[in-house]
Amino acid sequence: MKGRPLGERLGFAVAGLRAAWRREASFRTHLAFAGAAVTGLIVLHPVPIWWALIGMTIAIVLSLELLNAALEGVIDLLHPGHHPEVGVVKDMLAGAVLVAAIAALVVAVAMVVDTLELLR
Numbered sequence: 001m002k003g004r005p006l007g008e009r010l011g012f013a014v015a016g017l018r019a020a021w022r023r024e025a026s027f028r029t030h031l032a033f034a035g036a037a038v039t040g041l042i043v044l045h046p047v048p049i050w051w052a053l054i055g056m057t058i059a060i061v062l063s064l065e066l067l068n069a070a071l072e073g074v075i076d077l078l079h080p081g082h083h084p085e086v087g088v089v090k091d092m093l094a095g096a097v098l099v100a101a102i103a104a105l106v107v108a109v110a111m112v113v114d115t116l117e118l119l120r
Contacts, residue, residue: 020065
């Protein structure tokens with residue numbers, strides 16, 4: 001895999017995003033919320049720092065969701081049966097996504113409050 005051309009490596013990344021879209025309802029849900037956040041940015045016209053913060057939180061949540069899905073897939077391949085420790089690991093992965101999603105919500109609320117105060 002090493003040393004492949006940039007276009008080929010980008011193709012692998014796009015294939016991964018497509019697979020996540022097809023297989024992961026949570027990824028599609030997070031993308032819908034990302035779309036709502038971008039719509040909020042367009043409607044509210046906040047100062048540029050909020051665009052950056054919202055963009056970074058979207059990227060963090062989506063990246064963690066991709067990692068969660070990938071790691072859960074590997075775990076399921078390596079240990080297809082039910083095991084309590086596997087469940088704990090999967091719960092921790094989901095918890096990481098939840099923490100990022102809550103942080104994204106806090107950033108969004110802060111942006112709305114700040115932007116509405118600037119409009120007064």
